[in-house]
Amino acid sequence: MLAMDHIVVQPSGSPHQPIPPKDRDELTAKDISRFVRSSWRLCLLWMVLSLGVGGAYAVLSPGYYTAYATILLSSPPASQPGEAEADERVYVESQIQVIQSDEVVGRVVDDTGLANEEFVMDDSLRARISSYVRSQLASLFGTELPTVEPNIRHQAMVLVRRAFSVSQLGFSSAVEIGVTSTDPQFSAMLANAIADGYIGNQRERRRAARAEEASDLHKRLAELREKAFATESLKELPSDPQSAETARILFREQQSAAEVYRSLYNALLQRSQSDSASSLIPSARVITAAEPPRQRSWPPTVLVVALSVMAGGVAGVGHALIRQALNHRLITIEDVHRSTGLDRIVGIPRIPRRRWNVVGPCEQSLQPVYSKDAPELHSSLSKIATRMRGVQGRQVSKVATRMRGVQGRQGGFVIGVASPLGKSGSSTVAVHLARVIAATGQKTLLVDANWQKPSMDQPMLNAEPGRKLARALATIPADQEGLEVLALRPTGSISDLNASLSISAALQHLQQEYSCIVVDFHSTDRTADLEAAMGVISDVLLVLKARRTYADHLEGILRIIPAEKLSAVILTRINRAAFSPNR
Numbered sequence: 001m002l003a004m005d006h007i008v009v010q011p012s013g014s015p016h017q018p019i020p021p022k023d024r025d026e027l028t029a030k031d032i033s034r035f036v037r038s039s040w041r042l043c044l045l046w047m048v049l050s051l052g053v054g055g056a057y058a059v060l061s062p063g064y065y066t067a068y069a070t071i072l073l074s075s076p077p078a079s080q081p082g083e084a085e086a087d088e089r090v091y092v093e094s095q096i097q098v099i100q101s102d103e104v105v106g107r108v109v110d111d112t113g114l115a116n117e118e119f120v121m122d123d124s125l126r127a128r129i130s131s132y133v134r135s136q137l138a139s140l141f142g143t144e145l146p147t148v149e150p151n152i153r154h155q156a157m158v159l160v161r162r163a164f165s166v167s168q169l170g171f172s173s174a175v176e177i178g179v180t181s182t183d184p185q186f187s188a189m190l191a192n193a194i195a196d197g198y199i200g201n202q203r204e205r206r207r208a209a210r211a212e213e214a215s216d217l218h219k220r221l222a223e224l225r226e227k228a229f230a231t232e233s234l235k236e237l238p239s240d241p242q243s244a245e246t247a248r249i250l251f252r253e254q255q256s257a258a259e260v261y262r263s264l265y266n267a268l269l270q271r272s273q274s275d276s277a278s279s280l281i282p283s284a285r286v287i288t289a290a291e292p293p294r295q296r297s298w299p300p301t302v303l304v305v306a307l308s309v310m311a312g313g314v315a316g317v318g319h320a321l322i323r324q325a326l327n328h329r330l331i332t333i334e335d336v337h338r339s340t341g342l343d344r345i346v347g348i349p350r351i352p353r354r355r356w357n358v359v360g361p362c363e364q365s366l367q368p369v370y371s372k373d374a375p376e377l378h379s380s381l382s383k384i385a386t387r388m389r390g391v392q393g394r395q396v397s398k399v400a401t402r403m404r405g406v407q408g409r410q411g412g413f414v415i416g417v418a419s420p421l422g423k424s425g426s427s428t429v430a431v432h433l434a435r436v437i438a439a440t441g442q443k444t445l446l447v448d449a450n451w452q453k454p455s456m457d458q459p460m461l462n463a464e465p466g467r468k469l470a471r472a473l474a475t476i477p478a479d480q481e482g483l484e485v486l487a488l489r490p491t492g493s494i495s496d497l498n499a500s501l502s503i504s505a506a507l508q509h510l511q512q513e514y515s516c517i518v519v520d521f522h523s524t525d526r527t528a529d530l531e532a533a534m535g536v537i538s539d540v541l542l543v544l545k546a547r548r549t550y551a552d553h554l555e556g557i558l559r560i561i562p563a564e565k566l567s568a569v570i571l572t573r574i575n576r577a578a579f580s581p582n583r
Contacts, residue, residue: 043316050312063296191290328551500532
């Protein structure tokens, strides 16, 4: 059925005025629902394409494997008297920086033998392109690339530092070393080598510190030994009682000092022995050695799928929004109303093939669509015909009472049926409208002005002298005696201007013979026949095809049609699911 509520006469003084921008920008739930219905297939297509690209990336990209080794650090050193207590978190962060330092990384490179050209050589595509571009630029400017002796050990250290990361496990003293590479065996080997390199470095630094402390301690022990065992026994006393007493006091003082030096000597000796034993204990230890990973860490399949779906959805919605903003396709009656502000809009849903009837044999010279009939179009076009200003007949229910001066009219009423694009259904609308008007009893003629279509057989054409277009008159089945059809075709090459003038002249002549003439024009994107015949035409029916016609096409054809001659806009092939006859 048709949305006949839109067929109202637009007030004069506001021809073809679009809706104000404020009304256009209002977003309703119905607009969102219509956008979703029209764009979900596009979004789904983008998601499928994105999933395909993501799957290809996950399969074809080189896999990376990450191996982890865990080190338990020693407790932070005890603070000396008068110093602030050491913060354990600060200590752990400092040790993480030590693990990433050149001292530890260089030790790992030396121990594992990575300082070789095979490891540091970059044969990637980016490196090849960069080398080629630099050589071409050097040859272009007539210079030579500077030859720099590569520092292989430094390059190896840079590569190793890029390959691993260190992080603290929670708030504990344990740190985790992760190494990522394309070879799982190499990842585990390098992670364990970094852990061993840090522990070995800490052990050597501790041994060096202990050795320095031991050297200082031995010097102090030697000094204390000389002082502790340098006293001699008192052999004889002076004869003078006072001198003897003084000698005894001095001897006792020497013995007391020697005892003190012996105590200090013994304490330092015990300390040196305990320090030498504790220096053999490492400052940190490996609590979890790295094992070759079985699953790759990059690219993660779940993440790739999630990102692909999200990217496809975003691309689909963006594509739909851009298409909606730029293309302005006319899909529903609301689209036409929103684009032009017209109220005389009729919607015709898509009619399945099984509902089309072949009314009878048709001349081979005529278009095949003229021999087909759809009852749905009859009832719809009958209501359109009643609102035209020149249709008169015996069926009062289908004839307008407010037609324009048909009683005293000198010539016939000419109705032009046109479309901005080809294959929009204008020929179907024209033949059904002519049948409806002929059924009212008026002498009706259907003019096939599609002169660019293939020419007819020469015997069918009546080419009179002075006419640019030959004529072929035929009859197609209708409700009563039949419907006369006049086809205009060239007998030779003809210009667009001559064809348009010939059509206008033919319509002026036919007005004297027929009460109503329905003209099936070419689409306006191919000829200017409609514009040239506008002086003869009384009313125009504009036919648009949903999802194929854009707002630009509609605005272009409305510029050549006067507002008082536009009878209605017909939007064909509307989706039945979105069609609302009560709109």
